[in-house]
Amino acid sequence: DGGITQSPKYLFRKEGQNVTLSCEQNLNHDAMYWYRQDPGQGLRLIYYSQIVNDFQKGDIAEGYSVSREKKESFPLTVTSAQKNPTAFYLCASSISRGQGPTEAFFGQGTRLTVV
Amino acid sequence: AQSVTQLGSHVSVSEGALVLLRCNYSSSVPPYLFWYVQYPNQGLQLLLKYTSAATLVKGINGFEAEFKKSETSFHLTKPSAHMSDAAEYFCAVSHQGGKLIFGQGTELSVKP
Numbered sequence: 763d764g765g766i767t768q769s770p771k772y773l774f775r776k777e778g779q780n781v782t783l784s785c786e787q788n789l790n791h792d793a794m795y796w797y798r799q800d801p802g803q804g805l806r807l808i809y810y811s812q813i814v815n816d817f818q819k820g821d822i823a824e825g826y827s828v829s830r831e832k833k834e835s836f837p838l839t840v841t842s843a844q845k846n847p848t849a850f851y852l853c854a855s856s857i858s859r860g861q862g863p864t865e866a867f868f869g870q871g872t873r874l875t876v877v
Numbered sequence: 878a879q880s881v882t883q884l885g886s887h888v889s890v891s892e893g894a895l896v897l898l899r900c901n902y903s904s905s906v907p908p909y910l911f912w913y914v915q916y917p918n919q920g921l922q923l924l925l926k927y928t929s930a931a932t933l934v935k936g937i938n939g940f941e942a943e944f945k946k947s948e949t950s951f952h953l954t955k956p957s958a959h960m961s962d963a964a965e966y967f968c969a970v971s972h973q974g975g976k977l978i979f980g981q982g983t984e985l986s987v988k989p
Contacts (some may be wrong), residue, residue, distance in 0.1 A: 766920075768920075793976075795976060795977075797979075802886060802981065802982075803981065804967065804979045804980055804981040804982050805921075805967065805979040806979075807976060807978075810976050820976070850918075852920055852921065854921075854977075864971075865911055865923050865926050866921075866977055867923075868913075868920035868921040868922070869920050870919055870920045871918065871919065871920050873918070
């Protein structure tokens with residue numbers, strides 16, 4: 763079954779701790795994205811990657827880091843520099859870049875809570 | 878720069894009534910437009926997309942949207958609401974298959 767898998771579904775972080783959210787896809791998509799969702803604010807782009815070993819900052823990259831060592835994996839690390847990390851995080855992928863109206867496919871999300 | 882504005886953060890309709898969710902976009906080049914639906918604590922699912930092939934786009938679950946360039950709009954409609962349509966709906970824009978820019982979302986409630 764092709765799709766995007768995010769893990770864990772729920773994650774709790776202590777103050778000052780780094781945590782990593784996993785995102786894996788088996789759709790053979792080139793592009794992958796991380797969005798943050800807060801109530802009433804829609805989805806905001808954190809980082810995106812259009813090819814292995816390359817990624818770009820989105821609108822709210824401060825306090826986050828990513829890597830893209832493999833085509834199918836795009837983990838997101840929420841660092842201690844992110845002052846308000848409690849949110850719902852969504853990973854997405856799309857088939858390619860620059861080739862028409864390619865929609866993004868989404869994982870089921872990870873809900874991160876600071877305790 | 879591209880942007881999307883969804884008018885109304887919350888819309889409530891009665892079961893069987895028309896659903897109309899509004900989306901206006903801003904883009905300096907011909908846009909690609911999408912509507913997604915999100916159920917609680919889940920990811921987003923594509924409802925439909927505008928590909929420039931036809932201005933009236935039909936999607937899943939009986940939804941459709943009409944692209945109106947003169948009004949820079951891409952409103953989502955469904956003739957008859959069902960209880961299962963209650964969810965949050967997002968309009969999004971992209972350019973040349975790149976990253977999606979989302980609106981703030983509209984929460985749809987359906988009353989029995």
